[in-house]
Amino acid sequence: MKTTKTLLLACTTFLTTVAFAQTPARNASGSAVPMKSYGEKIVPDGAVSVVQFTKMMDGRDSLRTKLACEVITSCTKKGCWMDVQLPEGKVMKVRFKDYGFFVPTHGLEGKTAVLEGTAYRETIDVATLQHYAHDAGKSEVEIAQITEPQQSITFTADGVLIGD
Template sequence: MKKNLCLLLAIALLQGCNQKQPIAEEGTIEQAANTSTTYGAAFEEENVIPASELVKAVADKDSLQATVAAEIKESCQAKGCWMDVKLADSSNMKVTFRDYGFFVPLENLEGRQVVFTGTAKREVISVEDQRHYAKDAGKSEAEIAAITAPKEELRFIADGIILK
């Protein structure tokens, strides 16, 4: 009896493994869904504003809750703990991840599209922090030493991102 039961179980298992999976045709929704990866909190891509409009949207506010679409210019090569995205005026905005709760891949993400949600705000960035980010980005010692003054810039603390 045990032999028959084991044999039936083995046949059922092998039959299940032999099932063909449907292949998504090129350009289908299934394939598009597989090209994006979410890091951090999951969110819906609703009311998304382009990074080019974010500067105007936050101009008269201390901070702004937003979901933003942008192109990655550079990312942290040490841990994956930040990324710079392009703004309208060819400047960058540093995107960090709330409470270091998640990280992006260490691969070169330059040129990839990303959607992120969280809080935008203006901050004064110390020389020490600027040098830290420059080191994480793999900048030369000369480039790091050239950072000598704090600067104010638009920053974003992301709760979640979708990497396209």
Template structure:
């Protein structure tokens, strides 16, 4: 019986420890996932034009981080311009980012594409971002958005 209780306690504490963003200051040069060399990165503002004639593009982009998933650091939101954002997930859920990444300029390597995100998925991300119940309930339409599947992220500023 003691072993069962001990195993359950270890599992509970392990799950709690895993379900948090990694610690760190996100200083220039810090990398998450694969280390990305900033040389040759394009401005994220160029991505909409590149996706106009193709489904997806493998690329390296430079962008400012607007938001980070406060639960685990499993997604980030990037500024494309003053009114448009891009949503980034980590390839194969292989790495997470610290909350300190918010407001930093990063270079990401991976695949950019356009996706229509369902209402349930949008609500899930709103819950992750700790939006109010009213804000979550106001999500009633799917959203066509630019997505990025990142192999790695490196802080540059």
């Protein structure tokens, strides 16, 4: 009986350690990338690639997930959104749950990010697209060229990690 309890305790301790261990994100060369946290505390473990994410979104209106991606740009006014790279040159807008947190307004381009939250399909109206273009520092000419609503996948993040 004592051996069974000892074995059970050892297994529980091992599984708890494994479950709560934080594995740092890694870059292409396999080196650990230090990450800054915004919003709810999350860990990079279990994040899917953008290719996996795109496949998982096929035929769905929404998906709760954790995603590893590359940042293209962020809102230059407040840091209230960022764009991330998807396959085939597509871009996904990331907003932050209840505007409860913001990310840096500059210097995120090309950095690795891990997002945890909900992705969903939506139609973005012209006024909102023009607002995003203005926040991104686009010229008045570029903003005026936005005349059609856009179908897209948008992500509402509960928490974000961004590599230094």
